Amino acid sequence: MKPEEVSKLSLGIYPTPLERMERLEKRLETGPLYVKREDLCGMGLGGNKVRKLEYLVQEALEQGCTTLLTYGGPQTNHGRLTVAAAVRVGMKSVLILDGERPERMSGNLILDGLMGADLRFVGEVDSEGLDREAYRIRYEQKVQDLTQKVIEEYERRGEKVYVIPVGGSNERGALGYVQMIPELMKQMEEEGLESATLVCGAGSMGTFAGLWLGAAYYHAPIRVAGISINPQTDFTKESVCEYIERAGRAYEMDVDCQPEDLEIYFYTKNAPYAGLGYNVPDPDTMSYIRMMAETEAIFLDPCYTGKVFHGYVDLLQKGKISPRGAIFLHTGGVPGLWAEEHMSALQTMLGGREDSAEERLNRLLADMAREQRELTESMETMKTRGQDRTYRFKEQMGRKLMNSQIYAKLQAYGLVEKGE
Numbered sequence: 001m002k003p004e005e006v007s008k009l010s011l012g013i014y015p016t017p018l019e020r021m022e023r024l025e026k027r028l029e030t031g032p033l034y035v036k037r038e039d040l041c042g043m044g045l046g047g048n049k050v051r052k053l054e055y056l057v058q059e060a061l062e063q064g065c066t067t068l069l070t071y072g073g074p075q076t077n078h079g080r081l082t083v084a085a086a087v088r089v090g091m092k093s094v095l096i097l098d099g100e101r102p103e104r105m106s107g108n109l110i111l112d113g114l115m116g117a118d119l120r121f122v123g124e125v126d127s128e129g130l131d132r133e134a135y136r137i138r139y140e141q142k143v144q145d146l147t148q149k150v151i152e153e154y155e156r157r158g159e160k161v162y163v164i165p166v167g168g169s170n171e172r173g174a175l176g177y178v179q180m181i182p183e184l185m186k187q188m189e190e191e192g193l194e195s196a197t198l199v200c201g202a203g204s205m206g207t208f209a210g211l212w213l214g215a216a217y218y219h220a221p222i223r224v225a226g227i228s229i230n231p232q233t234d235f236t237k238e239s240v241c242e243y244i245e246r247a248g249r250a251y252e253m254d255v256d257c258q259p260e261d262l263e264i265y266f267y268t269k270n271a272p273y274a275g276l277g278y279n280v281p282d283p284d285t286m287s288y289i290r291m292m293a294e295t296e297a298i299f300l301d302p303c304y305t306g307k308v309f310h311g312y313v314d315l316l317q318k319g320k321i322s323p324r325g326a327i328f329l330h331t332g333g334v335p336g337l338w339a340e341e342h343m344s345a346l347q348t349m350l351g352g353r354e355d356s357a358e359e360r361l362n363r364l365l366a367d368m369a370r371e372q373r374e375l376t377e378s379m380e381t382m383k384t385r386g387q388d389r390t391y392r393f394k395e396q397m398g399r400k401l402m403n404s405q406i407y408a409k410l411q412a413y414g415l416v417e418k419g420e
């Protein structure tokens with residue numbers, strides 16, 4: 001079946017606007033610049049997951065399911081929109097969320113709660129003696145066990161559960177963004193844009209993969225550039241290519257994908273857009289969130305769109321994308337601004353009551369402990385594999401990296417002044 005033949009629900013308000021950002025153009029002395037407002041698509045405060053859910057929830061209903069179950073971090077936007085979709089079509093919803101239940105509900109968790117979602121937390125797993133891969137496998141097992149338990153619980157009550165993967169990023173979910181391409185082509189024509197570079201976030205990759213596939217399938221004059229939002233991501237261009245090819249095969253799109261064809265900016269020193277970590281507050285991202293708010297009264301979020309906008313502006317300023325037809329894809333996520341960790345980080349900037357030094361130090365220590373564990377684990381793996389020289393090199397590099405990261409974090413958490 002071709003993408004146009006696959007049935008879907010109507011959950012969002014489409015087409016979403018394609019807006020000029022004239023004040024940003026003035027600030028950057030460039031232009032014309034555009035933003036595609038996926039954040040304004042209506043349902044549940046909007047965002048990129050709505051297009052994917054239109055396809056996924058349709059399939060859930062076709063299969064006679066009564067409950068949607070999905071996964072994510074505690075602040076998952078995808079989770080919030082899955083719950084919203086469930087509410088709209090009269091289904092129940094369960095979110096399986098990473099880590100322990102937080103002491104205080106904030107950001108997306110408040111919206112999930114208000115919509116009546118069943119929130120289950122995976123908890124922590126004992127990482128002692130495990131390298132990163134072993135830890136990942138054990139954690140994944142815990143997620144699967146919990147999923148099984150929840151499904152059985154729901155089935156005993158006569159419900160049928162439809163499981164949606166992280167970010168809604170499977171073959172079917174990607175169709176949502178394949179199908180945004182004809183919509184954008186029409187809008188480009190109306191604006192007199194002959195070609196465009198579309199800059200989007202790259203998390204679980206469904207949005208990037210769908211757009212790339214759609215641009216190839218519809219022969220659109222659109223170059224898709226993805227900005228990775230997680231400096232520790234496991235994705236590579238190869239794995240994204242495999243995903244694109246799987247989705248292409250599933251929906252009869254005869255598209256060839258080579259890793260070198262993909263433009264994805266993973267974290268590097270010269271492309272530091274992903275910041276300090278997944279959903280970790282950082283002042284750089286915040287300064288771009290502020291730039292967009294000050295120039296266009298458009299709000300971005302600290303976990304995804306702030307980072308993507310950082311990449312968008314930097315690529316423009318370095319001349320890597322042409323200003324004529326540079327489109328920033330606003331994928332939503334604004335409730336993240338009011339997540340506990342980001343609210344705290346914002347207090348100094350906005351003149352609110354600052355967290356005490358002890359509170360900031362505790363957050364910093366927890367964060368560093370996690371990163372140190374990851375580094376030690378990967379070094380341990382090398383040691384056990386006997387890669388001695390690489391191990392020693394990595395150990396030295398690791399120390400240097402830790403030092404600079406500790407310093408960056410001390411700054412980010414306001415525990416040392418800039419230039420100290």
Ligand SMILES: Cc1ncc(COP(=O)(O)O)c(C=O)c1O
Nearest residue numbers: 077201203204205206207331333
């Ligand atoms: C606001 C926002 N932007 C971008 C993304 C990344 O999209 P994807 O997971 O399809 O790569 C997400 C994913 O959760 C998101 O919530």
